[in-house]
Amino acid sequence: xxxxxxxxxxxxxxxxxxxxxxxxxxxxxxxxxxxxxxxxxxxxxxxxxxxxxxxxxxxxxxxxxxxxxxxxxxxxxxxxxxxxxxxxxxxxxxxxxxxxxxxxxxxxxxxxxxxxxxxxxxxxxxxxxxxxxxxxxxxxxxxxxxxxxxxxxxxxxxxxxxxxxxxxxxxxxxxxxxxxxxxxxxxxxxxxxxxxxxxxxxxxxxxxxxxxxxxxxxxxxxxxxxxxxxxxxxxxxxxxxxxxxxxxxxxxxxxxxxxxxxxxxxxxxxxxxxxxxxxxx
Amino acid sequence: xxxxxxxxxxxxxxxxxxxxxxxxxxxxxxxxxxxxxxxxxxxxxxxxxxxxxxxxxxxxxxxxxxxxxxxxxxxxxxxxxxxxxxxxxxxxxxxxxxxxxxxxxxxxxxxxxxxxxxxxxxxxxxxxxxxxxxxxxxxxxxxxxxxxxxxxxxxxxxxxxxxxxxxxxxxxxxxxxxxxxxxxxxxxxxxxxxxxxxxxxxxxxxxxxxxxxxxxxxxxxxxxxxxxxxxxxxxxxxxxxxxxxxxxxxxxxxxxxxxxxxxxxxxxxxxxxxxxxxxxxxxxxxxxxxxxxxxxxxxxxxxxxxxxxxxxxxxxxxxxxxxxxx
Amino acid sequence: xxxxxxxxxxxxxxxxxxxxxxxxxxxxxxxxxxxxxxxxxxxxxxxxxxxxxxxxxxxxxxxxxxxxxxxxxxxxxxxxxxxxxxxxxxxxxxxxxxxxxxxxxxxxxxxxxxxxxxxxxxxxxxxxxxxxxxxxxxxxxxxxxxxxxxxxxxxxxxxxxxxxxxxxxxxxxxxxxxxxxxxxxxxxxxxxxxxxxxxxxxxxxxxxxxxxxxxxxxxxxxxxxxxxxxx
Numbered sequence: 001x002x003x004x005x006x007x008x009x010x011x012x013x014x015x016x017x018x019x020x021x022x023x024x025x026x027x028x029x030x031x032x033x034x035x036x037x038x039x040x041x042x043x044x045x046x047x048x049x050x051x052x053x054x055x056x057x058x059x060x061x062x063x064x065x066x067x068x069x070x071x072x073x074x075x076x077x078x079x080x081x082x083x084x085x086x087x088x089x090x091x092x093x094x095x096x097x098x099x100x101x102x103x104x105x106x107x108x109x110x111x112x113x114x115x116x117x118x119x120x121x122x123x124x125x126x127x128x129x130x131x132x133x134x135x136x137x138x139x140x141x142x143x144x145x146x147x148x149x150x151x152x153x154x155x156x157x158x159x160x161x162x163x164x165x166x167x168x169x170x171x172x173x174x175x176x177x178x179x180x181x182x183x184x185x186x187x188x189x190x191x192x193x194x195x196x197x198x199x200x201x202x203x204x205x206x207x208x209x210x211x212x213x214x215x216x217x218x219x220x221x222x223x224x225x226x227x228x229x230x231x232x233x234x235x236x237x238x239x240x241x242x243x244x245x246x247x248x249x250x251x252x253x254x255x256x257x258x259x260x261x262x263x264x265x266x267x268x269x270x271x272x273x274x275x276x277x278x279x280x281x
Numbered sequence: 282x283x284x285x286x287x288x289x290x291x292x293x294x295x296x297x298x299x300x301x302x303x304x305x306x307x308x309x310x311x312x313x314x315x316x317x318x319x320x321x322x323x324x325x326x327x328x329x330x331x332x333x334x335x336x337x338x339x340x341x342x343x344x345x346x347x348x349x350x351x352x353x354x355x356x357x358x359x360x361x362x363x364x365x366x367x368x369x370x371x372x373x374x375x376x377x378x379x380x381x382x383x384x385x386x387x388x389x390x391x392x393x394x395x396x397x398x399x400x401x402x403x404x405x406x407x408x409x410x411x412x413x414x415x416x417x418x419x420x421x422x423x424x425x426x427x428x429x430x431x432x433x434x435x436x437x438x439x440x441x442x443x444x445x446x447x448x449x450x451x452x453x454x455x456x457x458x459x460x461x462x463x464x465x466x467x468x469x470x471x472x473x474x475x476x477x478x479x480x481x482x483x484x485x486x487x488x489x490x491x492x493x494x495x496x497x498x499x500x501x502x503x504x505x506x507x508x509x510x511x512x513x514x515x516x517x518x519x520x521x522x523x524x525x526x527x528x529x530x531x532x533x534x535x536x537x538x539x540x541x542x543x544x545x546x547x548x549x550x551x552x553x554x555x556x557x558x559x560x561x562x563x564x565x566x567x568x569x570x571x572x573x574x575x576x577x578x579x580x581x582x583x584x585x586x587x588x589x590x591x592x593x594x595x596x597x598x599x600x601x602x603x604x605x606x607x
Numbered sequence: 608x609x610x611x612x613x614x615x616x617x618x619x620x621x622x623x624x625x626x627x628x629x630x631x632x633x634x635x636x637x638x639x640x641x642x643x644x645x646x647x648x649x650x651x652x653x654x655x656x657x658x659x660x661x662x663x664x665x666x667x668x669x670x671x672x673x674x675x676x677x678x679x680x681x682x683x684x685x686x687x688x689x690x691x692x693x694x695x696x697x698x699x700x701x702x703x704x705x706x707x708x709x710x711x712x713x714x715x716x717x718x719x720x721x722x723x724x725x726x727x728x729x730x731x732x733x734x735x736x737x738x739x740x741x742x743x744x745x746x747x748x749x750x751x752x753x754x755x756x757x758x759x760x761x762x763x764x765x766x767x768x769x770x771x772x773x774x775x776x777x778x779x780x781x782x783x784x785x786x787x788x789x790x791x792x793x794x795x796x797x798x799x800x801x802x803x804x805x806x807x808x809x810x811x812x813x814x815x816x817x818x819x820x821x822x823x824x825x826x827x828x829x830x831x832x833x834x835x836x837x838x
Contacts, residue, residue, distance in 0.1 A: 006785075006788060006789030006792050006793070009633070009703075010627075010629070010630060010633055010703075010704070010758050013630035013631075013632040013633055014630045016630075016632070017630050017631060017632065017739075020739075021739070021740065021742075165794075167791070167792060167793065167794065167795060168791045168792040173792060181632075181636055182632070184635075184636065184639065185632040185635045185636060188635050188639060189632075189635060189735060189739075192731065192732075192735045193735055193736070195732060196732060196733055196735065196736070199732070251632070262789065262792050262793045262794060263793070263794045263797060264794075264797065265786075265789070265793060265794075265797050265798075265801055268782065268785065268786050268789075268801055269801065269804075271782045271785075272782060272801070272804055272805065272808065275778060275779055275782060275808070276808060278778075285775070285776045285777065286771040286772070286773075286774075286775035286776055286777065286779065286780055287771075287773070289768075289771070289777065289780055290768070290769060290770065290771055293767060293768075293769060294769065311694075329619070330619050330620065333618050333619055333620065333622040333624070334620065334622065336622060336624065337620075337622040337623070340623070342777065343777045343780065343781075344777065344781070345777070345781035345785075346777065346780055346781055346784060347765035347766055347767045347768075347784040347788065348765075348767055350765055351765050351767065353624065353625060354760035355760070356618065356622075356624045357624060357626060357627060357712060357757070357760060358759075358760050360616070360618065360624065360711070360712040360713060361695075361706070361708055361712055361713060361714060361757075362714070363713070364709065364711060364712065364713025364714065365713055365714040365716075366709045366713055366714060366715055366716035366719060367714070367716040367717060372717070445668035445671075447668050447669050447671075447672040448668045448671045448672050448675070450672065451671075451672040451673075451675040451676045452675050454676070455675055455676065455678075455679035458679065458683075459679075462683070462725065463728075465725070466725060466726055466728065466729050469726065469729065469747060469751065470729075527751075540750050540751075543750075543751055544722075544750065544751045544752065544753050547722050547725075547751040547752070548718055548719075548722055548752075551718060551721055551722050551725065554725070555721070
């Protein structure tokens, strides 16, 4: 039988990694790339403001337009990523268009914003409350997409309840600790990959510096090529951030279904049904 | 043979004592490898085969069962304990420096020669460029060092007045070892990393020579690096040459896969890297205590530098005593 | 013969053994823990150096020299030394149940451990994508040293049945064992319900199999009736 619950930490990570590797192509172009391009647009607007604001004051409006667009698409897109992750972890064929539609629903982006607000306020009060809220509300979006709860606060409460489910006891089995480890891995991997993505920019800056030394210049100004190189770098780093968010969401979704499986054990129920049916046939 | 569930129960009951005993012996052997006798090891090896067969049977006839998972875990544990990659001979320093290191040096001589050529070209290029464009040297050495040179003093003198020799000695040794390791590791980027380290060091040296020549201080610089420079630069070139060999294996793996060829090259090249690292400690002492010393004659420094280089080359290229070491 | 996956090893007599490849996130966590320990050790030798300088009235710079050398030794020797001394493990790997092995699951040689760790700094910069996408999660150092990082056994308890009804087949055994393995981490009421369902099913199809009720908890009773031992 296919084991979907009662998973160890290693099995949770294995399942998340397997889904990530196998299904990466599905959201890559349809969700991750648009999120990255919007971030690139924002970076381009920022570079344009930095380099050409004196000659074109109207650029400031373009910048704020890009900022609002990036904010809106960001919130909806990250909701879509969570929907895709939940669908994949549940073993469903999830179309990117469905995920975008799910991200557009008020229940999804409203919960995401409420969650962000709560975590943000918590972070203001000495970080720890914010981190704790982040852990116990991590399953709010899986709840929104999988369970018939309507109020945003109900999704947060349900996530809080799920995160405390640990009948076997022990830190290693605690969902909050598991989500914390998923968060740590996602953060560390994001930083490592972003460092790699910034290598071309670092090399370009080094070459530019060497050339300015050879020319005897000491103005410390970089060419417009280097300044504009920040735009593709920003697109790549945003793509990485979104991809790692997907990995984190997959891990969280696997934890969510693991808890549901331990609470409800529907897979065992159906397996016993199948055995009974087989004997009665 | 029993079939179905009864077969499973019979299988578990009849073999349980054997599996438990095997698991216990594995645990003991792992906890205290020295306590394992030849007979005990032989018995484990024979029983390992039976465990594998039981695992194959459980996997085929009772898929998804706990017994199958338990036997698989036992098989993986036993595989780790019984299959050791280390050679039968114990590691010996004598054999390492008598056979393995010289063999690695000989094998990588063409790559080291290529690095030396690149290094000389880089020095020449940087010397010419810095002579034409003096700001290159100024940027590399910094304005403070240039002020010192204008006063007729090398920047190394002010450093040695401030930093105790013991501190500079350890800092120099560890920094040089890091450079050598970087040059070696960089080889895996198709040799580009090693070449970069060689060219970069050559460029810096050429630019510094051009700048000191401009101020009529090149003799002082030669005196300063006379004791440690020859061996230090040789060791950097040796590590880069070994790294380059890895890059070469990646580019031209011949009849093997790139991964296999580069892996074999990395193991050979590791011998070279390990062989040169102790020399950096000696160099650190020389560079920290002897090179900046005003009480040691320049001739003695140069002689010491030549002696160090000669000693290294004698060790590195000594005739291999016992056939070809691999 | 079944499809051979990259992690499948063909052992003696061509018996297939699936190597439990450690997932990349566990390796990241183990590394983070190791770097934390590394940081503590570096801080310790730094405190030693500062203490030495202060206690000698700044007359002995040797303490600083020892710190510089000690840092270098830790930087390049922590992973190599511990992996050699602890049989392919470091404290971080031990906590998360990981071990370095050869490509065939055996003990990695000292040379292989040296090679895989020599590329650690490069792997910090460019090795992550390799670990994410490679089915064996091998970083550059692992590929060149031909090593794997596997999960060690012993972190999951298996419940093995020793007594089953006459009519049961391998599917029934798999379901019962899976339920009993998970029962400790399940909602207690749900676990009791499922145990009762299995007991009912056994009682219905094999009336003489179940003994008199001695345990009040159906999960315990099921364990008792099926002669379960933990392995």
